[in-house]
Amino acid sequence: MSVHAQVVIIGAGIVGCSAAYHLSQLGWQDVIVLDQGSIPRTGGSTSHAPGLVFQTNTSQTMCRLAQQTVQLYRALTHEDGACFHTVGSLEVALTAARWEDLKRRVGYAASWGLDPELLTPTEARDRLPLLNAERILGAYYQPTDGVAKAVRACEAMARVVEANGGHFIGNSAITGIEVEKGRVRAVITDQERYTADTVLLCAGIWGPKVGKLAGISIPLTPVQHQYVRTAPLPELAGSQTEISHPILRNQDQAMYMRQETDSYGVGSYQHAPMLVSPEAIRSPQDAPVMPSILDFTESDFAKPWRDAVDLLPALDGVPLTYSINGLFSFTPDSLPIMGESSVRGLWVAEAVWVTHAGGVGKAIAEWMHSGQPQIDLHECDINRFEAHAHSPAYVWERGAQQYREVYDIIHPRQQLLKPRPLRTSPFYMRQCELGAAFFEGRGWERPQWFESNAAHDVDILGVPQRGEWAARFWSPTALIEHRLTRETVALYDMTPLSRLEVQGRDALPFLQRMTTNQLDRPVGSVVYTLMCDTRGGIVSDITVARLADDLFQIGCNGPQDAVWLRDHLAENEQVQVRDITAGTCCLGVWGPRARDLVQSLTDADLSNEAFPYFTARRIFVSEIPCVALRVSYVGELGWELYTTADYGLRLWDVLWETDGPFGQIAGGRAAFDALRLEKGYRLWGADMTNEHSPYEAGLGGVVRFKKGDFLGRDALVHLADQPITRRLCCLVLDDPAVVVMGKEPIRVDKQVVGYVTSAAYAYSLGKSIAYGYVSADYAIEGTSVQIEYFGEAHTAHVCKEPLFDPKGARLRV
Ligand code: FAD
Numbered sequence: 001m002s003v004h005a006q007v008v009i010i011g012a013g014i015v016g017c018s019a020a021y022h023l024s025q026l027g028w029q030d031v032i033v034l035d036q037g038s039i040p041r042t043g044g045s046t047s048h049a050p051g052l053v054f055q056t057n058t059s060q061t062m063c064r065l066a067q068q069t070v071q072l073y074r075a076l077t078h079e080d081g082a083c084f085h086t087v088g089s090l091e092v093a094l095t096a097a098r099w100e101d102l103k104r105r106v107g108y109a110a111s112w113g114l115d116p117e118l119l120t121p122t123e124a125r126d127r128l129p130l131l132n133a134e135r136i137l138g139a140y141y142q143p144t145d146g147v148a149k150a151v152r153a154c155e156a157m158a159r160v161v162e163a164n165g166g167h168f169i170g171n172s173a174i175t176g177i178e179v180e181k182g183r184v185r186a187v188i189t190d191q192e193r194y195t196a197d198t199v200l201l202c203a204g205i206w207g208p209k210v211g212k213l214a215g216i217s218i219p220l221t222p223v224q225h226q227y228v229r230t231a232p233l234p235e236l237a238g239s240q241t242e243i244s245h246p247i248l249r250n251q252d253q254a255m256y257m258r259q260e261t262d263s264y265g266v267g268s269y270q271h272a273p274m275l276v277s278p279e280a281i282r283s284p285q286d287a288p289v290m291p292s293i294l295d296f297t298e299s300d301f302a303k304p305w306r307d308a309v310d311l312l313p314a315l316d317g318v319p320l321t322y323s324i325n326g327l328f329s330f331t332p333d334s335l336p337i338m339g340e341s342s343v344r345g346l347w348v349a350e351a352v353w354v355t356h357a358g359g360v361g362k363a364i365a366e367w368m369h370s371g372q373p374q375i376d377l378h379e380c381d382i383n384r385f386e387a388h389a390h391s392p393a394y395v396w397e398r399g400a401q402q403y404r405e406v407y408d409i410i411h412p413r414q415q416l417l418k419p420r421p422l423r424t425s426p427f428y429m430r431q432c433e434l435g436a437a438f439f440e441g442r443g444w445e446r447p448q449w450f451e452s453n454a455a456h457d458v459d460i461l462g463v464p465q466r467g468e469w470a471a472r473f474w475s476p477t478a479l480i481e482h483r484l485t486r487e488t489v490a491l492y493d494m495t496p497l498s499r500l501e502v503q504g505r506d507a508l509p510f511l512q513r514m515t516t517n518q519l520d521r522p523v524g525s526v527v528y529t530l531m532c533d534t535r536g537g538i539v540s541d542i543t544v545a546r547l548a549d550d551l552f553q554i555g556c557n558g559p560q561d562a563v564w565l566r567d568h569l570a571e572n573e574q575v576q577v578r579d580i581t582a583g584t585c586c587l588g589v590w591g592p593r594a595r596d597l598v599q600s601l602t603d604a605d606l607s608n609e610a611f612p613y614f615t616a617r618r619i620f621v622s623e624i625p626c627v628a629l630r631v632s633y634v635g636e637l638g639w640e641l642y643t644t645a646d647y648g649l650r651l652w653d654v655l656w657e658t659d660g661p662f663g664q665i666a667g668g669r670a671a672f673d674a675l676r677l678e679k680g681y682r683l684w685g686a687d688m689t690n691e692h693s694p695y696e697a698g699l700g701g702v703v704r705f706k707k708g709d710f711l712g713r714d715a716l717v718h719l720a721d722q723p724i725t726r727r728l729c730c731l732v733l734d735d736p737a738v739v740v741m742g743k744e745p746i747r748v749d750k751q752v753v754g755y756v757t758s759a760a761y762a763y764s765l766g767k768s769i770a771y772g773y774v775s776a777d778y779a780i781e782g783t784s785v786q787i788e789y790f791g792e793a794h795t796a797h798v799c800k801e802p803l804f805d806p807k808g809a810r811l812r813v
Helices: 014-025 060-075 096-111 121-127 150-163 204-212 298-311 354-370 392-404 428-433 451-455 477-487 507-514 559-567 594-599 645-657 669-678 713-720
Strands: 007-010 031-034 089-093 117-119 138-142 146-148 167-169 174-180 183-189 193-195 198-201 221-230 247-250 255-260 263-268 320-330 337-340 346-350 436-441 444-450 489-493 499-503 526-532 538-548 551-555 576-579 584-590 616-621 624-629 638-644 664-667 726-733 745-748 751-762 767-775 784-789 792-799
Touching: 007 014, 014 031, 014 150, 014 346, 014 354, 031 150, 060 096, 060 146, 060 354, 089 096, 089 121, 096 117, 096 138, 096 745, 096 751, 096 784, 117 121, 121 138, 150 167, 150 354, 183 198, 198 204, 198 354, 204 320, 204 346, 221 298, 221 392, 247 298, 255 298, 263 298, 320 392, 337 354, 346 354, 428 436, 428 444, 428 645, 444 451, 444 477, 444 664, 444 669, 451 477, 451 664, 477 489, 477 664, 477 669, 489 594, 489 645, 499 507, 499 559, 507 551, 526 559, 538 559, 538 616, 538 624, 559 576, 584 594, 584 645, 594 638, 616 645, 624 645, 638 645, 669 751, 669 767, 726 751, 726 784, 751 784, 767 784
Parallel strands: 007 031, 007 198, 031 167, 089 247, 198 346, 489 664
Antiparallel strands: 089 138, 117 138, 174 183, 183 193, 221 263, 221 320, 247 255, 255 263, 337 346, 436 444, 489 584, 499 551, 499 576, 526 538, 538 551, 584 638, 616 624, 624 638, 726 767, 726 792, 745 751, 745 784, 751 767, 784 792
């Protein structure tokens, strides 16, 4: 006999409880939550988390998930007391670098809707009397942060679920997951078999182990983390409240602290990462205390304790009454893992902190309910990982690094150094010879600039010197590459950008159904189009080249796009979606001399008449078979030349070595980013996501209702008639020396009216520019706004876009 459920959730920690709660709020019946431990204190990470909630995050998504979490926990009720204490938080600066970073933090926090302020040392001590004000330069104060009582919140949510007909079943270890024809069918425990078409995995540090039961990979590693509690402090004698002091973070020394009634708790990330294999974690039956707690390693805590006393002198001489090495999860990019796995119906919400669990439970429930995320979750998408990111070696190396850097000041362009190089294009050897400075993305080594270009005779002395932060991980050589791309011709390695091949009898009607623009055009056409969800949000922007009646090559934004397409294939549709990124390579050959250069190597007619803009042809470049697309992401004449990886090196060499006064250079990503921005080309993931409609993103022109039905059409028809509330705008800063980085708040009369999505120095124009979403009232040409950067307001004006070559004449010659 089996028990049937609409959904089985594995794990009754804070994530499983939150997901169950939100699913039941959405009307799901028969929600069954299983846990190997007893409920509500299961022995997982939630059972011993001290529950500090700092909402501020560089990621808008993570900040939003934290804000929703606070909202949820505050609303829950429990007879033992509050599920959330809104005591505020202090993040102190012990160093000048941190103080500067806190100013930047105020900026992106404001962009994401928080309202923090910077305090002087004495103001900080006024809020937390135990603080040694002498030790700090100042503090960041966020009044709505606080402490979650996680187990209490679990219990409160479980009760709501049970009142709606759901069940929580403890002491029930999952021993098997049945999968049939790629679909989940049942969950087996040591006592029962539960059939369900939908299963959600919220097993925390055990996630990889439980995932294996269904043959899926969960790329996270459990890591040990130290937390101690003191005996009562004389200064807090008689305290009855669970907490009244703001929570405290000392990121310069990788530590945090919180009041626990009349004691203090101290957590430290100072020690070297201590990783644990998921297979080695004990089960509740053979764990003396809790399976997610390991023995405290005293020597690792000696220095953190001295640092804690230094900051909170009241701790001096107070004995510890509790000390643990607790376990929790780290992923290769430190972000959660959410979404439907490769096994249909088997969903995942893993590597989530208490801080985000309320929002994550809501988001995953909405995603499961509607089939698509309701907020931008691309950073957390289970399908974001490339193949190598599932290897134990990678998960281990990157997990350790993320732990080490958890509280570091991380520059947006800062690079992880290991394991590298991991993926290289066929041009890599030549790029090294030219002194490429490589950045890594999706495992690929991507040149940012080439030291060899510094020798070119391009006068960049007139370019205003940018600030120290913006100048980090950047080189003025990028300006030379920028200029020479506009004046001669540059080779850009486009290999790391994802490519798909979509082929089959039904390929055209399928792609027509999935995209907004008209793809029913002759073979040889290239079309820029969007994929939207049913709400009209932009799931991706793609470039589609029709290479045969039934064959399309698509330039897209990552592996998640292939999954999106495959997930929408109907059963009887004859279409294959194949990722061809790794087996092929691409060089963008762009600049006014691009035609001369490529024409010197091919018999194909590259004239504007024979090979117009936005068309594709199969040509030979020297002896190399190429698919040539006449498109350009930098706004210049030229082609993307695709070939298979084996011919790549030769392709580079013939283009590089060909005689002629073409002046070809190699161009890097830093120049590329600035070139694309002065042309107004949007970058998916920054300038638009599924939270933006094509109309808000300024891409209404690629929505064609006349072509017939397509995914998102109904919503877009509706949106097309609605007034727009915000719009992606081009902003030009008054001071060309101020180059911002993205995520800064845009203000009018001190009120936040938007935030920056991309920014660059537009060398062709001699201007510093930024793109950003701005409330419609201010998204009007000529409007003056202030962009806040490191606490200072910089005036900018909304401008007509694109700033460079608005008619696209350079592309069509
Ligand atoms: P868990 O709470 O571990 O729940 C997973 C559940 O799955 C467990 O109950 C487990 O028994 C069950 N399970 C696993 N395998 C099986 C199986 N085979 N069959 C049945 N059930 C199974 N986060 C913060 O936001 N703020 C903090 O201040 C904070 N401090 C922390 C301090 C320490 C010392 C540690 C270790 C972590 C801290 N965290 C903090 C992180 C936080 O505790 C976790 O990220 C969070 O609790 C994870 O919740 P979860 O529901 O995913 O996992």
